[in-house]
Amino acid sequence: MSVFTPLSNEEIAQFVSRFDVGDFIDAQGVSGGSENTNYFVDCSAGSYVLTLVERGPSADLPFFISLLDCLHNAELPVPYAIADRDGTALHTLKNRPALLQPKLTGNHVDDVTARQCTALGAMLAKLHQSACDLKRISDRGPGWTVQKALSFLDREWRDHRSWLEPSLLQLQEWLALPDRENPATTLPTTVIHGDLFRDNVLFDGETITGVIDFYNAASGWTLFDIAVCVNDWCVDSGDKFSLNAERTLALLTGYGNTRPFNAEEQACWQKMLQLAALRFWVSRQQYVLEHKGQQGILVKDPGYFHRVMQMHVQGNDIVELP
Structure with missing residues:
Protein backbone atom coordinates (compact mmCIF):
# COMPACT_ATOMS: atom_id res chain seq x y z
CA MET A 1 0.00 0.00 0.00
CA LYS A 103 -14.68 11.61 -3.29
CA LEU A 104 -15.84 11.27 -6.87
CA THR A 105 -18.06 8.43 -8.06
CA GLY A 106 -17.32 5.94 -10.83
CA ASN A 107 -14.69 3.35 -11.60
CA HIS A 108 -11.42 3.03 -13.46
CA VAL A 109 -11.59 1.08 -16.72
CA ASP A 110 -9.23 -1.63 -17.93
CA ASP A 111 -10.86 -2.73 -21.19
CA VAL A 112 -11.20 0.65 -22.87
CA THR A 113 -13.78 1.18 -25.60
CA ALA A 114 -13.67 3.58 -28.53
CA ARG A 115 -16.68 5.47 -27.10
CA GLN A 116 -14.82 5.99 -23.82
CA CYS A 117 -11.86 7.33 -25.80
CA THR A 118 -14.16 9.76 -27.60
CA ALA A 119 -15.46 10.97 -24.22
CA LEU A 120 -11.90 11.32 -22.95
CA GLY A 121 -10.85 13.41 -25.95
CA ALA A 122 -13.85 15.71 -25.61
CA MET A 123 -13.28 16.14 -21.88
CA LEU A 124 -9.57 16.89 -22.38
CA ALA A 125 -10.39 19.59 -24.95
CA LYS A 126 -12.81 21.20 -22.50
CA LEU A 127 -10.19 20.99 -19.74
CA HIS A 128 -7.66 22.76 -21.97
CA GLN A 129 -10.18 25.49 -22.76
CA SER A 130 -11.13 26.01 -19.10
CA ALA A 131 -7.75 26.21 -17.37
CA CYS A 132 -8.03 29.97 -16.66
CA ASP A 133 -5.07 32.33 -16.82
CA LEU A 134 -2.74 30.19 -14.70
CA LYS A 135 0.90 29.30 -15.22
CA ARG A 136 3.31 26.81 -13.67
CA ILE A 137 6.71 25.62 -14.93
CA SER A 138 7.11 21.84 -14.69
CA ASP A 139 10.28 20.40 -13.16
CA ARG A 140 9.94 17.51 -15.63
CA GLY A 141 9.65 19.30 -18.94
CA PRO A 142 10.91 18.20 -22.37
CA GLY A 143 14.51 19.32 -21.77
CA TRP A 144 14.69 17.46 -18.45
CA THR A 145 13.19 14.36 -20.08
CA VAL A 146 15.76 14.11 -22.87
CA GLN A 147 18.76 14.95 -20.67
CA LYS A 148 17.74 12.41 -18.04
CA ALA A 149 17.23 9.77 -20.73
CA LEU A 150 20.71 10.41 -22.13
CA SER A 151 22.14 9.95 -18.63
CA PHE A 152 20.66 6.43 -18.44
CA LEU A 153 22.35 5.22 -21.64
CA ASP A 154 25.64 4.25 -19.99
CA ARG A 155 24.10 2.03 -17.31
CA GLU A 156 20.39 1.39 -16.87
CA TRP A 157 19.54 1.59 -20.59
CA ARG A 158 22.80 0.50 -22.17
CA ASP A 159 21.09 -2.52 -23.81
CA HIS A 160 18.85 -0.07 -25.71
CA ARG A 161 21.59 2.30 -26.79
CA SER A 162 21.82 1.20 -30.43
CA TRP A 163 18.23 2.17 -31.28
CA LEU A 164 17.53 4.73 -28.55
CA GLU A 165 20.52 7.09 -28.72
CA PRO A 166 19.86 8.28 -32.30
CA SER A 167 16.25 9.05 -31.37
CA LEU A 168 17.28 10.95 -28.24
CA LEU A 169 19.75 13.02 -30.18
CA GLN A 170 17.09 13.83 -32.78
CA LEU A 171 14.70 14.95 -30.03
CA GLN A 172 17.46 17.01 -28.43
CA GLU A 173 18.24 18.68 -31.76
CA TRP A 174 14.53 19.30 -32.42
CA LEU A 175 14.00 20.96 -29.04
CA ALA A 176 17.07 23.16 -29.61
CA LEU A 177 16.00 24.47 -33.03
CA PRO A 178 15.62 28.25 -33.33
CA ASP A 179 12.07 29.50 -33.02
CA ARG A 180 11.76 30.33 -36.71
CA GLU A 181 12.65 26.73 -37.69
CA ASN A 182 10.69 24.78 -35.09
CA PRO A 183 6.89 24.42 -35.38
CA ALA A 184 6.83 23.33 -31.71
CA THR A 185 7.41 26.93 -30.63
CA THR A 186 3.96 27.89 -31.99
CA LEU A 187 2.03 24.90 -30.66
CA PRO A 188 -1.04 25.73 -28.56
CA THR A 189 -0.19 25.83 -24.85
CA THR A 190 -2.20 26.00 -21.65
CA VAL A 191 -2.19 24.29 -18.27
CA ILE A 192 -2.22 20.55 -19.03
CA HIS A 193 -3.02 17.62 -16.78
CA GLY A 194 0.25 15.89 -17.69
CA ASP A 195 -0.64 12.48 -16.22
CA LEU A 196 -4.03 11.49 -17.62
CA PHE A 197 -3.69 7.73 -17.40
CA ARG A 198 -6.54 5.26 -16.96
CA ASP A 199 -6.07 5.28 -13.19
CA ASN A 200 -6.74 9.04 -13.12
CA VAL A 201 -10.14 8.93 -14.82
CA LEU A 202 -13.42 7.53 -13.44
CA PHE A 203 -16.28 6.31 -15.62
CA ASP A 204 -19.88 5.31 -15.21
CA GLY A 205 -20.40 3.35 -18.40
CA GLU A 206 -19.32 5.73 -21.16
CA THR A 207 -19.69 8.87 -19.04
CA ILE A 208 -16.68 10.42 -17.30
CA THR A 209 -17.53 11.04 -13.64
CA GLY A 210 -14.11 12.07 -12.37
CA VAL A 211 -10.68 13.32 -13.40
CA ILE A 212 -8.17 13.16 -10.56
CA ASP A 213 -4.50 13.60 -9.59
CA PHE A 214 -3.53 16.98 -11.00
CA TYR A 215 -0.16 17.14 -9.20
CA ASN A 216 1.74 16.99 -12.51
CA ALA A 217 -0.35 19.80 -14.01
CA ALA A 218 1.74 22.61 -15.48
CA SER A 219 1.97 24.93 -18.45
CA GLY A 220 2.69 22.92 -21.56
CA TRP A 221 1.75 21.85 -25.06
CA THR A 222 -1.84 20.65 -25.36
CA LEU A 223 -0.52 18.13 -27.91
CA PHE A 224 1.74 16.60 -25.26
CA ASP A 225 -1.29 15.97 -23.03
CA ILE A 226 -3.04 14.23 -25.93
CA ALA A 227 0.03 12.10 -26.62
CA VAL A 228 0.18 11.02 -22.97
CA CYS A 229 -3.43 9.82 -23.26
CA VAL A 230 -2.86 7.98 -26.54
CA ASN A 231 0.18 6.18 -25.12
CA ASP A 232 -1.89 4.72 -22.29
CA TRP A 233 -5.47 4.48 -23.55
CA CYS A 234 -4.83 3.43 -27.14
CA VAL A 235 -1.94 0.95 -27.03
CA ASP A 236 -2.54 -2.77 -27.42
CA SER A 237 0.17 -4.26 -25.22
CA GLY A 238 0.26 -7.92 -26.12
CA ASP A 239 3.32 -9.75 -27.40
CA LYS A 240 3.75 -6.95 -29.92
CA PHE A 241 2.91 -3.40 -28.90
CA SER A 242 0.79 -1.50 -31.41
CA LEU A 243 -1.49 1.52 -31.56
CA ASN A 244 -5.15 0.58 -31.73
CA ALA A 245 -6.28 2.65 -34.70
CA GLU A 246 -9.98 2.69 -33.72
CA ARG A 247 -9.41 3.92 -30.16
CA THR A 248 -6.71 6.39 -31.25
CA LEU A 249 -8.89 7.96 -33.92
CA ALA A 250 -11.83 8.06 -31.51
CA LEU A 251 -9.79 9.95 -28.90
CA LEU A 252 -8.32 12.36 -31.46
CA THR A 253 -11.73 12.98 -33.08
CA GLY A 254 -13.37 13.56 -29.69
CA TYR A 255 -10.75 16.21 -28.99
CA GLY A 256 -10.65 17.71 -32.47
CA ASN A 257 -14.42 18.17 -32.62
CA THR A 258 -14.05 20.73 -29.83
CA ARG A 259 -10.64 22.17 -30.73
CA PRO A 260 -9.45 21.28 -34.26
CA PHE A 261 -5.77 20.51 -34.77
CA ASN A 262 -3.59 22.95 -36.72
CA ALA A 263 -0.75 22.41 -39.19
CA GLU A 264 1.97 22.85 -36.56
CA GLU A 265 0.44 20.07 -34.47
CA GLN A 266 0.28 17.81 -37.51
CA ALA A 267 4.01 18.39 -38.08
CA CYS A 268 4.98 17.60 -34.48
CA TRP A 269 2.67 14.67 -33.73
CA GLN A 270 5.10 11.76 -34.12
CA LYS A 271 7.84 13.47 -32.10
CA MET A 272 5.29 14.32 -29.40
CA LEU A 273 4.28 10.66 -29.08
CA GLN A 274 7.94 9.78 -28.57
CA LEU A 275 8.48 12.57 -26.07
CA ALA A 276 5.41 11.58 -24.05
CA ALA A 277 6.51 7.93 -23.93
CA LEU A 278 10.03 8.94 -22.98
CA ARG A 279 8.82 11.23 -20.19
CA PHE A 280 7.23 8.34 -18.29
CA TRP A 281 9.91 5.81 -19.12
CA VAL A 282 12.41 8.22 -17.55
CA SER A 283 10.33 9.07 -14.47
CA ARG A 284 9.48 5.43 -13.76
CA GLN A 285 13.13 4.42 -14.18
CA GLN A 286 14.16 7.14 -11.76
CA TYR A 287 11.51 6.02 -9.29
CA VAL A 288 12.79 2.45 -9.45
CA LEU A 289 16.29 3.66 -8.60
CA GLU A 290 15.10 5.88 -5.76
CA HIS A 291 12.92 3.24 -4.10
CA LYS A 292 14.79 0.02 -4.88
CA GLY A 293 14.22 -2.54 -2.13
CA GLN A 294 11.69 -0.43 -0.19
CA GLN A 295 8.58 -2.26 0.95
CA GLY A 296 5.02 -1.00 0.65
CA ILE A 297 5.65 1.45 -2.23
CA LEU A 298 3.99 1.01 -5.60
CA VAL A 299 6.74 1.10 -8.25
CA LYS A 300 5.32 1.06 -11.77
CA ASP A 301 7.13 -0.90 -14.46
CA PRO A 302 9.33 1.30 -16.69
CA GLY A 303 9.29 -1.48 -19.28
CA TYR A 304 5.85 -0.54 -20.58
CA PHE A 305 7.08 2.82 -21.81
CA HIS A 306 10.29 1.32 -23.14
CA ARG A 307 8.05 -0.74 -25.42
CA VAL A 308 5.86 2.25 -26.33
CA MET A 309 8.90 4.40 -27.10
CA GLN A 310 10.40 1.68 -29.28
CA MET A 311 7.08 1.28 -31.09
CA HIS A 312 7.02 4.99 -31.95
CA VAL A 313 10.67 5.06 -33.00
CA GLN A 314 10.06 2.16 -35.37
CA GLY A 315 6.99 3.99 -36.70
CA ASN A 316 5.07 0.82 -37.52
CA ASP A 317 1.64 2.04 -36.36
CA ILE A 318 1.12 5.65 -37.35
CA VAL A 319 -2.29 7.24 -36.79
CA GLU A 320 -2.28 10.81 -38.04
CA LEU A 321 -4.19 13.66 -36.45
CA PRO A 322 -7.63 14.10 -38.08
Whole structure:
Protein backbone atom coordinates (compact mmCIF):
# COMPACT_ATOMS: atom_id res chain seq x y z
CA MET A 1 0.00 0.00 0.00
CA SER A 2 1.39 3.37 -0.98
CA VAL A 3 0.67 5.16 2.29
CA PHE A 4 3.88 7.01 2.95
CA THR A 5 2.62 8.76 6.10
CA PRO A 6 0.44 6.49 8.28
CA LEU A 7 -2.46 8.14 10.09
CA SER A 8 -4.65 6.74 12.84
CA ASN A 9 -8.42 7.07 12.76
CA GLU A 10 -8.14 9.40 15.74
CA GLU A 11 -5.78 11.72 13.85
CA ILE A 12 -8.05 11.75 10.80
CA ALA A 13 -11.17 12.33 12.91
CA GLN A 14 -9.53 15.28 14.63
CA PHE A 15 -8.48 16.73 11.27
CA VAL A 16 -11.92 16.51 9.63
CA SER A 17 -13.67 17.90 12.71
CA ARG A 18 -12.79 21.42 11.52
CA PHE A 19 -14.86 20.93 8.33
CA ASP A 20 -18.62 20.88 7.84
CA VAL A 21 -18.64 17.22 6.80
CA GLY A 22 -20.55 15.70 9.69
CA ASP A 23 -19.24 13.10 12.10
CA PHE A 24 -16.24 10.92 11.25
CA ILE A 25 -17.17 7.28 10.56
CA ASP A 26 -14.16 5.46 9.12
CA ALA A 27 -11.03 5.85 6.98
CA GLN A 28 -9.01 3.56 4.75
CA GLY A 29 -5.58 4.04 3.18
CA VAL A 30 -5.59 4.02 -0.63
CA SER A 31 -3.31 1.69 -2.53
CA GLY A 32 -2.11 2.54 -6.02
CA GLY A 33 -0.56 5.94 -5.46
CA SER A 34 3.12 6.43 -6.19
CA GLU A 35 3.71 10.00 -5.00
CA ASN A 36 1.19 11.07 -2.33
CA THR A 37 -0.58 9.55 0.66
CA ASN A 38 -4.34 9.24 0.25
CA TYR A 39 -7.10 8.10 2.59
CA PHE A 40 -10.75 7.53 1.79
CA VAL A 41 -12.69 9.14 4.62
CA ASP A 42 -16.34 8.39 5.34
CA CYS A 43 -18.32 10.97 7.31
CA SER A 44 -22.00 11.32 8.05
CA ALA A 45 -22.29 14.04 5.36
CA GLY A 46 -20.55 12.06 2.61
CA SER A 47 -17.30 10.48 1.42
CA TYR A 48 -14.04 12.37 0.98
CA VAL A 49 -10.38 11.97 0.09
CA LEU A 50 -7.69 13.18 2.46
CA THR A 51 -4.41 13.79 0.64
CA LEU A 52 -1.01 14.36 2.20
CA VAL A 53 1.31 15.82 -0.43
CA GLU A 54 4.63 13.98 -0.21
CA ARG A 55 6.52 15.22 -3.29
CA GLY A 56 7.24 18.61 -4.72
CA PRO A 57 7.48 22.12 -3.28
CA SER A 58 4.56 23.14 -1.11
CA ALA A 59 4.76 26.59 -2.72
CA ASP A 60 2.99 25.09 -5.77
CA LEU A 61 -0.08 23.98 -3.84
CA PRO A 62 -1.98 27.29 -4.16
CA PHE A 63 -1.66 26.84 -7.94
CA PHE A 64 -3.28 23.39 -7.79
CA ILE A 65 -6.06 24.66 -5.53
CA SER A 66 -6.77 27.57 -7.90
CA LEU A 67 -6.67 25.28 -10.96
CA LEU A 68 -9.13 22.79 -9.52
CA ASP A 69 -11.45 25.57 -8.36
CA CYS A 70 -11.34 26.95 -11.91
CA LEU A 71 -12.12 23.57 -13.49
CA HIS A 72 -14.82 22.83 -10.92
CA ASN A 73 -16.47 26.17 -11.73
CA ALA A 74 -16.36 25.16 -15.41
CA GLU A 75 -18.43 22.11 -14.41
CA LEU A 76 -15.69 19.59 -15.06
CA PRO A 77 -15.83 16.50 -12.79
CA VAL A 78 -12.69 17.23 -10.76
CA PRO A 79 -11.87 17.15 -7.06
CA TYR A 80 -11.37 20.46 -5.32
CA ALA A 81 -10.05 21.49 -1.93
CA ILE A 82 -12.82 21.95 0.62
CA ALA A 83 -12.39 24.97 2.88
CA ASP A 84 -12.86 24.55 6.62
CA ARG A 85 -15.13 26.73 8.76
CA ASP A 86 -12.47 29.45 8.76
CA GLY A 87 -12.28 29.47 4.95
CA THR A 88 -8.90 27.70 4.82
CA ALA A 89 -8.39 25.03 2.13
CA LEU A 90 -4.68 24.22 2.56
CA HIS A 91 -3.71 22.60 5.86
CA THR A 92 -0.82 20.76 7.50
CA LEU A 93 -1.02 17.26 8.99
CA LYS A 94 1.96 15.24 10.24
CA ASN A 95 4.24 17.95 8.81
CA ARG A 96 2.76 17.39 5.34
CA PRO A 97 0.53 19.72 3.31
CA ALA A 98 -2.99 18.30 3.58
CA LEU A 99 -6.15 18.71 1.48
CA LEU A 100 -9.67 17.37 1.98
CA GLN A 101 -11.59 16.81 -1.25
CA PRO A 102 -14.93 15.25 -2.26
CA LYS A 103 -14.68 11.61 -3.29
CA LEU A 104 -15.84 11.27 -6.87
CA THR A 105 -18.06 8.43 -8.06
CA GLY A 106 -17.32 5.94 -10.83
CA ASN A 107 -14.69 3.35 -11.60
CA HIS A 108 -11.42 3.03 -13.46
CA VAL A 109 -11.59 1.08 -16.72
CA ASP A 110 -9.23 -1.63 -17.93
CA ASP A 111 -10.86 -2.73 -21.19
CA VAL A 112 -11.20 0.65 -22.87
CA THR A 113 -13.78 1.18 -25.60
CA ALA A 114 -13.67 3.58 -28.53
CA ARG A 115 -16.68 5.47 -27.10
CA GLN A 116 -14.82 5.99 -23.82
CA CYS A 117 -11.86 7.33 -25.80
CA THR A 118 -14.16 9.76 -27.60
CA ALA A 119 -15.46 10.97 -24.22
CA LEU A 120 -11.90 11.32 -22.95
CA GLY A 121 -10.85 13.41 -25.95
CA ALA A 122 -13.85 15.71 -25.61
CA MET A 123 -13.28 16.14 -21.88
CA LEU A 124 -9.57 16.89 -22.38
CA ALA A 125 -10.39 19.59 -24.95
CA LYS A 126 -12.81 21.20 -22.50
CA LEU A 127 -10.19 20.99 -19.74
CA HIS A 128 -7.66 22.76 -21.97
CA GLN A 129 -10.18 25.49 -22.76
CA SER A 130 -11.13 26.01 -19.10
CA ALA A 131 -7.75 26.21 -17.37
CA CYS A 132 -8.03 29.97 -16.66
CA ASP A 133 -5.07 32.33 -16.82
CA LEU A 134 -2.74 30.19 -14.70
CA LYS A 135 0.90 29.30 -15.22
CA ARG A 136 3.31 26.81 -13.67
CA ILE A 137 6.71 25.62 -14.93
CA SER A 138 7.11 21.84 -14.69
CA ASP A 139 10.28 20.40 -13.16
CA ARG A 140 9.94 17.51 -15.63
CA GLY A 141 9.65 19.30 -18.94
CA PRO A 142 10.91 18.20 -22.37
CA GLY A 143 14.51 19.32 -21.77
CA TRP A 144 14.69 17.46 -18.45
CA THR A 145 13.19 14.36 -20.08
CA VAL A 146 15.76 14.11 -22.87
CA GLN A 147 18.76 14.95 -20.67
CA LYS A 148 17.74 12.41 -18.04
CA ALA A 149 17.23 9.77 -20.73
CA LEU A 150 20.71 10.41 -22.13
CA SER A 151 22.14 9.95 -18.63
CA PHE A 152 20.66 6.43 -18.44
CA LEU A 153 22.35 5.22 -21.64
CA ASP A 154 25.64 4.25 -19.99
CA ARG A 155 24.10 2.03 -17.31
CA GLU A 156 20.39 1.39 -16.87
CA TRP A 157 19.54 1.59 -20.59
CA ARG A 158 22.80 0.50 -22.17
CA ASP A 159 21.09 -2.52 -23.81
CA HIS A 160 18.85 -0.07 -25.71
CA ARG A 161 21.59 2.30 -26.79
CA SER A 162 21.82 1.20 -30.43
CA TRP A 163 18.23 2.17 -31.28
CA LEU A 164 17.53 4.73 -28.55
CA GLU A 165 20.52 7.09 -28.72
CA PRO A 166 19.86 8.28 -32.30
CA SER A 167 16.25 9.05 -31.37
CA LEU A 168 17.28 10.95 -28.24
CA LEU A 169 19.75 13.02 -30.18
CA GLN A 170 17.09 13.83 -32.78
CA LEU A 171 14.70 14.95 -30.03
CA GLN A 172 17.46 17.01 -28.43
CA GLU A 173 18.24 18.68 -31.76
CA TRP A 174 14.53 19.30 -32.42
CA LEU A 175 14.00 20.96 -29.04
CA ALA A 176 17.07 23.16 -29.61
CA LEU A 177 16.00 24.47 -33.03
CA PRO A 178 15.62 28.25 -33.33
CA ASP A 179 12.07 29.50 -33.02
CA ARG A 180 11.76 30.33 -36.71
CA GLU A 181 12.65 26.73 -37.69
CA ASN A 182 10.69 24.78 -35.09
CA PRO A 183 6.89 24.42 -35.38
CA ALA A 184 6.83 23.33 -31.71
CA THR A 185 7.41 26.93 -30.63
CA THR A 186 3.96 27.89 -31.99
CA LEU A 187 2.03 24.90 -30.66
CA PRO A 188 -1.04 25.73 -28.56
CA THR A 189 -0.19 25.83 -24.85
CA THR A 190 -2.20 26.00 -21.65
CA VAL A 191 -2.19 24.29 -18.27
CA ILE A 192 -2.22 20.55 -19.03
CA HIS A 193 -3.02 17.62 -16.78
CA GLY A 194 0.25 15.89 -17.69
CA ASP A 195 -0.64 12.48 -16.22
CA LEU A 196 -4.03 11.49 -17.62
CA PHE A 197 -3.69 7.73 -17.40
CA ARG A 198 -6.54 5.26 -16.96
CA ASP A 199 -6.07 5.28 -13.19
CA ASN A 200 -6.74 9.04 -13.12
CA VAL A 201 -10.14 8.93 -14.82
CA LEU A 202 -13.42 7.53 -13.44
CA PHE A 203 -16.28 6.31 -15.62
CA ASP A 204 -19.88 5.31 -15.21
CA GLY A 205 -20.40 3.35 -18.40
CA GLU A 206 -19.32 5.73 -21.16
CA THR A 207 -19.69 8.87 -19.04
CA ILE A 208 -16.68 10.42 -17.30
CA THR A 209 -17.53 11.04 -13.64
CA GLY A 210 -14.11 12.07 -12.37
CA VAL A 211 -10.68 13.32 -13.40
CA ILE A 212 -8.17 13.16 -10.56
CA ASP A 213 -4.50 13.60 -9.59
CA PHE A 214 -3.53 16.98 -11.00
CA TYR A 215 -0.16 17.14 -9.20
CA ASN A 216 1.74 16.99 -12.51
CA ALA A 217 -0.35 19.80 -14.01
CA ALA A 218 1.74 22.61 -15.48
CA SER A 219 1.97 24.93 -18.45
CA GLY A 220 2.69 22.92 -21.56
CA TRP A 221 1.75 21.85 -25.06
CA THR A 222 -1.84 20.65 -25.36
CA LEU A 223 -0.52 18.13 -27.91
CA PHE A 224 1.74 16.60 -25.26
CA ASP A 225 -1.29 15.97 -23.03
CA ILE A 226 -3.04 14.23 -25.93
CA ALA A 227 0.03 12.10 -26.62
CA VAL A 228 0.18 11.02 -22.97
CA CYS A 229 -3.43 9.82 -23.26
CA VAL A 230 -2.86 7.98 -26.54
CA ASN A 231 0.18 6.18 -25.12
CA ASP A 232 -1.89 4.72 -22.29
CA TRP A 233 -5.47 4.48 -23.55
CA CYS A 234 -4.83 3.43 -27.14
CA VAL A 235 -1.94 0.95 -27.03
CA ASP A 236 -2.54 -2.77 -27.42
CA SER A 237 0.17 -4.26 -25.22
CA GLY A 238 0.26 -7.92 -26.12
CA ASP A 239 3.32 -9.75 -27.40
CA LYS A 240 3.75 -6.95 -29.92
CA PHE A 241 2.91 -3.40 -28.90
CA SER A 242 0.79 -1.50 -31.41
CA LEU A 243 -1.49 1.52 -31.56
CA ASN A 244 -5.15 0.58 -31.73
CA ALA A 245 -6.28 2.65 -34.70
CA GLU A 246 -9.98 2.69 -33.72
CA ARG A 247 -9.41 3.92 -30.16
CA THR A 248 -6.71 6.39 -31.25
CA LEU A 249 -8.89 7.96 -33.92
CA ALA A 250 -11.83 8.06 -31.51
CA LEU A 251 -9.79 9.95 -28.90
CA LEU A 252 -8.32 12.36 -31.46
CA THR A 253 -11.73 12.98 -33.08
CA GLY A 254 -13.37 13.56 -29.69
CA TYR A 255 -10.75 16.21 -28.99
CA GLY A 256 -10.65 17.71 -32.47
CA ASN A 257 -14.42 18.17 -32.62
CA THR A 258 -14.05 20.73 -29.83
CA ARG A 259 -10.64 22.17 -30.73
CA PRO A 260 -9.45 21.28 -34.26
CA PHE A 261 -5.77 20.51 -34.77
CA ASN A 262 -3.59 22.95 -36.72
CA ALA A 263 -0.75 22.41 -39.19
CA GLU A 264 1.97 22.85 -36.56
CA GLU A 265 0.44 20.07 -34.47
CA GLN A 266 0.28 17.81 -37.51
CA ALA A 267 4.01 18.39 -38.08
CA CYS A 268 4.98 17.60 -34.48
CA TRP A 269 2.67 14.67 -33.73
CA GLN A 270 5.10 11.76 -34.12
CA LYS A 271 7.84 13.47 -32.10
CA MET A 272 5.29 14.32 -29.40
CA LEU A 273 4.28 10.66 -29.08
CA GLN A 274 7.94 9.78 -28.57
CA LEU A 275 8.48 12.57 -26.07
CA ALA A 276 5.41 11.58 -24.05
CA ALA A 277 6.51 7.93 -23.93
CA LEU A 278 10.03 8.94 -22.98
CA ARG A 279 8.82 11.23 -20.19
CA PHE A 280 7.23 8.34 -18.29
CA TRP A 281 9.91 5.81 -19.12
CA VAL A 282 12.41 8.22 -17.55
CA SER A 283 10.33 9.07 -14.47
CA ARG A 284 9.48 5.43 -13.76
CA GLN A 285 13.13 4.42 -14.18
CA GLN A 286 14.16 7.14 -11.76
CA TYR A 287 11.51 6.02 -9.29
CA VAL A 288 12.79 2.45 -9.45
CA LEU A 289 16.29 3.66 -8.60
CA GLU A 290 15.10 5.88 -5.76
CA HIS A 291 12.92 3.24 -4.10
CA LYS A 292 14.79 0.02 -4.88
CA GLY A 293 14.22 -2.54 -2.13
CA GLN A 294 11.69 -0.43 -0.19
CA GLN A 295 8.58 -2.26 0.95
CA GLY A 296 5.02 -1.00 0.65
CA ILE A 297 5.65 1.45 -2.23
CA LEU A 298 3.99 1.01 -5.60
CA VAL A 299 6.74 1.10 -8.25
CA LYS A 300 5.32 1.06 -11.77
CA ASP A 301 7.13 -0.90 -14.46
CA PRO A 302 9.33 1.30 -16.69
CA GLY A 303 9.29 -1.48 -19.28
CA TYR A 304 5.85 -0.54 -20.58
CA PHE A 305 7.08 2.82 -21.81
CA HIS A 306 10.29 1.32 -23.14
CA ARG A 307 8.05 -0.74 -25.42
CA VAL A 308 5.86 2.25 -26.33
CA MET A 309 8.90 4.40 -27.10
CA GLN A 310 10.40 1.68 -29.28
CA MET A 311 7.08 1.28 -31.09
CA HIS A 312 7.02 4.99 -31.95
CA VAL A 313 10.67 5.06 -33.00
CA GLN A 314 10.06 2.16 -35.37
CA GLY A 315 6.99 3.99 -36.70
CA ASN A 316 5.07 0.82 -37.52
CA ASP A 317 1.64 2.04 -36.36
CA ILE A 318 1.12 5.65 -37.35
CA VAL A 319 -2.29 7.24 -36.79
CA GLU A 320 -2.28 10.81 -38.04
CA LEU A 321 -4.19 13.66 -36.45
CA PRO A 322 -7.63 14.10 -38.08
